Structures are given as structure tokens and as C-alpha cells.
Amino acid sequence: MTPRPLLTAKNVKTLATFVQNLFDHDSLIRKLLRGLGWVTLTPLMLLRKLPLVFAAGCVLLLAYGALGTGGLVLLVVLPLITWVMWRLGHPESAERVAAQVRGRWRYRRIYRKHWPTVAAGCGLTVPGSFGRQVAPELIGVTAHPAADAVVVRLFAGQSPADYADRADAIAHAFGTTQVRVRSDQPGTVTLLFSTGDMLTDPIPAMTLDAQDVDFEALPVGFTEDGSPYRLRLLYSHVLTAGATGSGKGSALWSTVRALAPAVPSGVVELWGADPKGGIELAMGRALFSRFTADDEPGDMVGLLTDAAELVRERSKRLRGHSRKHVPTAEEPFVVLIIDELAYLTEYQDDTKLKHQFNKALKVVLSQGRAAGVSVLAFVQDPRKSVVDARNLFPTKVALRLDTASEVEMVLGKDAWERGAHAESIPEALPGTGYVLVDGDPTPVRIRFTWVTDDDIRAMARDCPAAPPAPPRHGFTVVTDTDDQDGDASGVVA
Numbered sequence: 022m023t024p025r026p027l028l029t030a031k032n033v034k035t036l037a038t039f040v041q042n043l044f045d046h047d048s049l050i051r052k053l054l055r056g057l058g059w060v061t062l063t064p065l066m067l068l069r070k071l072p073l074v075f076a077a078g079c080v081l082l083l084a085y086g087a088l089g090t091g092g093l094v095l096l097v098v099l100p101l102i103t104w105v106m107w108r109l110g111h112p113e114s115a116e117r118v119a120a121q122v123r124g125r126w127r128y129r130r131i132y133r134k135h136w137p138t139v140a141a142g143c144g145l146t147v148p149g150s151f152g153r154q155v156a157p158e159l160i161g162v163t164a165h166p167a168a169d170a171v172v173v174r175l176f177a178g179q180s181p182a183d184y185a186d187r188a189d190a191i192a193h194a195f196g197t198t199q200v201r202v203r204s205d206q207p208g209t210v211t212l213l214f215s216t217g218d219m220l221t222d223p224i225p226a227m228t229l230d231a232q233d234v235d236f237e238a239l240p241v242g243f244t245e246d247g248s249p250y251r252l253r254l255l256y257s258h259v260l261t262a263g264a265t266g267s268g269k270g271s272a273l274w275s276t277v278r279a280l281a282p283a284v285p286s287g288v289v290e291l292w293g294a295d296p297k298g299g300i301e302l303a304m305g306r307a308l309f310s311r312f313t314a315d316d317e318p319g320d321m322v323g324l325l326t327d328a329a330e331l332v333r334e335r336s337k338r339l340r341g342h343s344r345k346h347v348p349t350a351e352e353p354f355v356v357l358i359i360d361e362l363a364y365l366t367e368y369q370d371d372t373k374l375k376h377q378f379n380k381a382l383k384v385v386l387s388q389g390r391a392a393g394v395s396v397l398a399f400v401q402d403p404r405k406s407v408v409d410a411r412n413l414f415p416t417k418v419a420l421r422l423d424t425a426s427e428v429e430m431v432l433g434k435d436a437w438e439r440g441a442h443a444e445s446i447p448e449a450l451p452g453t454g455y456v457l458v459d460g461d462p463t464p465v466r467i468r469f470t471w472v473t474d475d476d477i478r479a480m481a482r483d484c485p486a487a488p489p490a491p492p493r494h495g496f497t498v499v500t501d502t503d504d505q506d507g508d509a510s511g512v513v514a
């Protein structure tokens with residue numbers, strides 16, 4: 022049998038039609054080929070771009086094949102239940118993992134994609150080979166509820182200050198309201214991109230926790246990433262500055278509330294000086310072991326002088342035995358709370374009393390930390406003349422202030438450049454401020470809890486100060502030969 026010739030007129034015509042159809046966008050062949058390409062290429066693209074989604078799809082398909090619909094439902098519901106239980110049982114670790122997963126996602130979708138262009142635009146790149154600009158390496162991203170923490174490795178010759186200088190430009194480039202710069206480890210810098218504000222709603226007062234109070238980590242509010250803020254008060258002093266109505270009262274009462282459970286046992290003693298006639302502190306009078314709210318400044322100076330004497334006496338006893346005082350019911354941690362410090366350091370007319378107060382204040386601030394006597398002071402006017410000794414406060418808080426220069430007076434220029442713009446805090450957010458702790462150049466934005474008058478009354482009822490300890494008769498304070506101020510020594514009652 023002779024084979025049929027391939028090159029017949031009919032075959033040539035069919036081939037020509039086929040080729041013609043290949044070039045026609047709406048032809049059936051083109052549609053079929055497109056469909057085939059989509060079916061084969063989509064899984065490959067998914068595999069490359071979203072390996073996790075692809076893997077999950079495969080597992081679901083396999084489960085469906087092996088176990089049927091029941092197995093498929095189980096496979097979807099089981100992880101959901103596990104996640105809900107994890108969140109309920111260990112919310113902190115669940116949130117940590119969720120933050121890492123969210124961070125990975127945002128790293129890929131946002132930061133890795135745009136960082137090289139932004140870094141070049143902000144002058145943070147270095148020249149590479151073939152005229153390329155090389156951007157600093159992004160080490161990782163952790164997505165907190167209201168901020169992304171992006172860790173960047175510094176090039177040799179760069180410092181966190183270079184990034185702080187460009188923080189505004191970086192924020193605009195990424196379309197966020199604010200970027201703050203933190204240096205956690207040598208050689209890296211952390212850029213905190215605001216993605217929301219966790220601090221817009223008032224935070225109710227913390228529940229009074231009857232467990233041990235950690236005087237070095239008092240929960241007084243929340244940071245902008247949604248985590249609790251713990252204030253170190255023991256072995257420190259805290260100065261809070263804020264314009265009128267900025268929430269100084271909430272900073273004061275949040276701290277007192279965190280201390281309150283330890284008040285009845287006498288391990289902590291609150292000494293209160295309220296120059297505004299008791300308007301701020303009197304409601305919680307029962308919490309205070311010593312309290313003066315008279316318009317008579319002499320009483321307040323007396324309170325501070327006593328604190329200075331206590332500091333000297335303890336320091337002498339500690340010398341050679343221990344470097345730090347450990348609070349006990351017999352030798353409590355004394356917290357000296359002074360509302361409106363300027364009244365005593367500046368505004369009063371009696372220069373002798375003013376001098377006496379400033380001298381005692383410096384003794385307490387310079388020697389009180391190790392002796393277990395801390396000052397918690399509040400000012401409305403942060404001018405240098407008002408708080409002459411502000412560098413002796415290791416922790417400083419700037420609530421809403423009127424001008425950037427006032428913020429610099431409280432926290433320093435560096436903190437302002439690192440994003441502590443307390444002059445921009447809206448009036449609608451009282452109790453919000455920036456905290457700066459010595460040794461850490463990064464200001465932390467926090468909001469103090471709001472302790473209502475009812476909370477204060479209940480606290481005073483439930484946590485009254487222990488009755489005064491019997492006087493230690495005849496205990497003579499020996500004059501400190503190291504005392505440069507030459508303060509008089511005396512008898513501690």
C-alpha cells in the first residue's frame with residue numbers, strides 16, 4: 022500500500038488555519054493554550070511566591086483524597102482550635118510568634134522591596150561594584166500591633182545618629198507618620214515604623230496585685246507596641262514634666278497604685294509633699310506615712326531635710342557592708358513624692374527656705390538611690406532654673422509640653438531628634454509621654470493608666486500605710502566627713 026502524501030492541499034490549508042489561529046487572540050486554540058499555561062504555571066508561581074500557601078493547598082488536597090470531607094474539616098478546624106487555646110493559655114508567647122510571622126510577611130511585601138530605593142534616596146547606601154549603590158542589610162522585621170521594628174545592620178562608619186537624622190525622610194518614603202530610631206545592639210539600629218496608635222484609648226487602672234511588688238519594674242502604663250511599661254523606681258529617681266492638663270496626676274497615681282500593695286506591710290513608705298494645698302494627694306492621705314500639704318513651705322522643707330538625714334544615716338551604715346540598701350519592713354523603701362517641685366525650688370519668697378530645700382534635695386538625689394530613698398517629682402515648668410538638679414534624675418518623663426525646646430530641657434536634644442516630640446502630643450491624649458532612662462538613648466512612648474478618684478479612695482481604704490515604727494531613741498547621725506554640702510547632722514526619730 023502506498024503511503025498517503027503529507028503535503029496535500031488539505032493538510033497545508035489546515036496547518037495555515039492553525040497558525041493563523043495561533044496569532045488570533047480570541048481563537049479557541051489561544052484560549053485553550055492560555056488555560057493550559059495557567060493550570061501548569063500557577064502552582065509553580067505560587068510555589069515561588071507563597072510557598073506556605075502552596076504547601077497548605079497540597080496538604081489539604083492530600084487530606085481530602087485520603088480522609089474525605091471529614092478529614093479536611095478536621096485539618097482546618099484543629100489548627101484554629103490549637104491557636105485559640107494557645108492565645109488563651111500563653112498570650113505572650115502566642116503574640117510573639119504571631120508578631121514574627123506578621124513581620125516576615127511585611128518584610129517581604131514592604132521593607133525588602135522598597136528599602137534599597139529609600140536607603141539610596143536618604144543617602145544611607147555605599148558604593149558597590151559596577152557603580153551600584155548597596156543598601157544596608159535588613160536583618161529582620163517584628164510586627165507589633167502598632168509598630169514594625171525593622172533591624173538594620175550598620176555599615177562601618179555609620180551610627181544610629183545618621184538614621185535619626187533621616188527618620189522623617191524614611192517615614193515619608195514608607196508612607197508612615199513616624200519613624201523612631203533605637204540602638205539595641207552595637208552594629209545595628211532598629212527603626213520603629215508607626216503602623217497605628219495603641220494609646221488612643223484611656224487605659225484603666227491596673228488591678229491591685231497582692232503579689233510581691235517589684236520596685237524596679239512597676240507596671241504604670243503601656244508602650245505604643247501594646248506591651249506593659251514597667252518603671253524602675255528603686256535605686257532611681259523619676260522627674261515628670263508636663264504642661265497643665267497633660268496628665269501629671271495620672272503619672273503620679275499610676276506609680277502609687279503599682280506600689281500600693283506593698284504599703285500596708287511597711288516595706289515601702291510614701292512621703293508626700295503637695296504644695297498645692299493637698300489638691301492632688303489628699304484624697305489618698307491614708308496611703309502616706311508622712312504627708313504635708315500645708316501652705317506652710319517650712320513643713321515641706323522639714324520633710325525633705327528628714328529624708329536627707331535618713332539618706333546620710335543609711336549611707337553610713339551601708340558603707341563597707343553593702344553597696345545597696347535592700348528594703349524591709351524595718352528599713353523600708355522610702356518614696357518621696359513631690360507635686361509641683363517648682364513651688365519649693367523656685368517660686369517661694371523665703372530664700373533661706375529655698376536654699377535649705379535645694380540643698381536637701383541634692384543630698385537625696387545624689388545619695389538616696391543606694392540608700393533606698395527615691396524621689397518622684399513633678400514639674401510644669403522645666404526651665405533650668407526650676408529644676409537645677411534634673412540631671413540627677415536617672416529617669417525623665419516628658420508629657421505634653423509647649424515647645425520642642427522644653428522637651429530638650431527635660432530629655433535632651435538627642436532624645437528629641439530620636440523622635441520624642443512631646444510638644445506634638447495632642448491635648449486629647451493626656452497621660453501620654455516619652456520616657457528616657459539613663460544609659461538608653463531611645464525614648465519610649467507610653468501612656469500612663471488613668472486612676473480615677475474612686476480608684477484612689479478604694480486604694481487608700483484597702484492599702485493604708487502601716488502605723489509608724491517605734492522611735493529609735495538616741496540614734497545619733499554621725500556627721501559625714503565626705504559631705505561637701507556640710508549639712509547639719511541630727512537625731513533621727
Ligand SMILES: Nc1ncnc2c1ncn2[C@@H]1O[C@H](COP(=O)(O)OP(=O)(O)OP(=O)(O)O)[C@@H](O)[C@H]1O
Pocket residue numbers: 223224263264265266267268269270271401451452453468469470471472
Ligand atoms: N492617663 C490618662 N488617661 C486618660 N485621661 C487622662 C489621663 N491622665 C489625665 N487624664 C485626663 O486629663 C485631665 C487632666 O489630667 P491631670 O489633672 O492629671 O493633669 P495635670 O498635668 O496634673 O494638670 P495640672 O498641672 O493642671 O494639675 C484629667 O482630669 C483626666 O480627665
